[in-house]
Amino acid sequence: MSEIGFKIEEPLIERETVENALEKCRDVILQAEGGGLARFSWPLLRSSVADAVVQSASGDKVHWLLQGWAFARELQSYKDPEKYPPDETAVLKLGDHELSGTFNPIVTISCEGKVVCKLIFDLLLSGVFNAVSISIRNGRITSCGGGECVLTMTLKFRDVDLTGPVSLKKFALPGKVEFQNPIAIP
Numbered sequence: 001m002s003e004i005g006f007k008i009e010e011p012l013i014e015r016e017t018v019e020n021a022l023e024k025c026r027d028v029i030l031q032a033e034g035g036g037l038a039r040f041s042w043p044l045l046r047s048s049v050a051d052a053v054v055q056s057a058s059g060d061k062v063h064w065l066l067q068g069w070a071f072a073r074e075l076q077s078y079k080d081p082e083k084y085p086p087d088e089t090a091v092l093k094l095g096d097h098e099l100s101g102t103f104n105p106i107v108t109i110s111c112e113g114k115v116v117c118k119l120i121f122d123l124l125l126s127g128v129f130n131a132v133s134i135s136i137r138n139g140r141i142t143s144c145g146g147g148e149c150v151l152t153m154t155l156k157f158r159d160v161d162l163t164g165p166v167s168l169k170k171f172a173l174p175g176k177v178e179f180q181n182p183i184a185i186p
Contacts, residue, residue: 013153013168018050021155021162028158033117037109049107053121053155056105075185079139086138093133094147100126122156132173140182148172 022029023046030038030045037045075092078084107119132147151168154161 013054013155013166015050015054017163017166018053018155019046022046022049022157024162025157025160028160029119032119036116040109040111045109048109049119052107053105053123056103056123075136075141078136079185081139084136084139089135089137089142091133091135093131094129095131097129097132098126099129100124119157124154124156125151126153127151129173136185137182139185141179141185142182143176143178145173145176 026042026046029049030042078090078092084090101124103123103125105121105123107121108115109117109119128150130147130149132144132149134141135143148170150170152165153163153168154165155163
């Protein structure tokens with residue numbers, strides 16, 4: 001997986017948002033995998049699960065969204081070495097562009113070293129990018145920069161929509177982000 005040189009310092013999802021969402025499926029969580037969680041304190045369990053979900057939605061999710069550009073039909077022509085020689089860098093400015101994907105945070109709950117339960121969530125993250133430029137060289141996205149991004153998420157547990165669409169952050173992307181491992185255009 002490629003890495004980028006920036007990190008969002010603040011969590012993408014507010015902890016309180018996740019805790020409120022978990023309250024909506026309290027009974028389903030407590031009864032998951034045979035009801036083994038029912039013997040635990042719900043406030044402690046809710047807090048710990050919320051922490052784990054917030055951690056899982058860190059800045060690497062933004063990078064995953066950036067990889068979505070590689071699959072855009074508009075970029076396929078940049079693989080043609082006759083149009084775009086491999087030793088030259090092409091810069092493409094994107095207008096409004098939406099990317100989305102689903103992540104599956106898995107929260108493992110253990111007690112005295114034994115796994116009690118694994119909770120699998122669906123976290124749909126979408127980003128609307130505006131005025132972003134990407135650099136392409138030899139059929140690979142080598143960097144991006146400029147513009148802004150607005151992120152929205154929906155959190156689900158076992159097909160129960162816990163949050164509906166929640167607007168997360170609007171942030172400016174750095175002037176230029178170089179990928180340590182460029183993203184191949186398939």
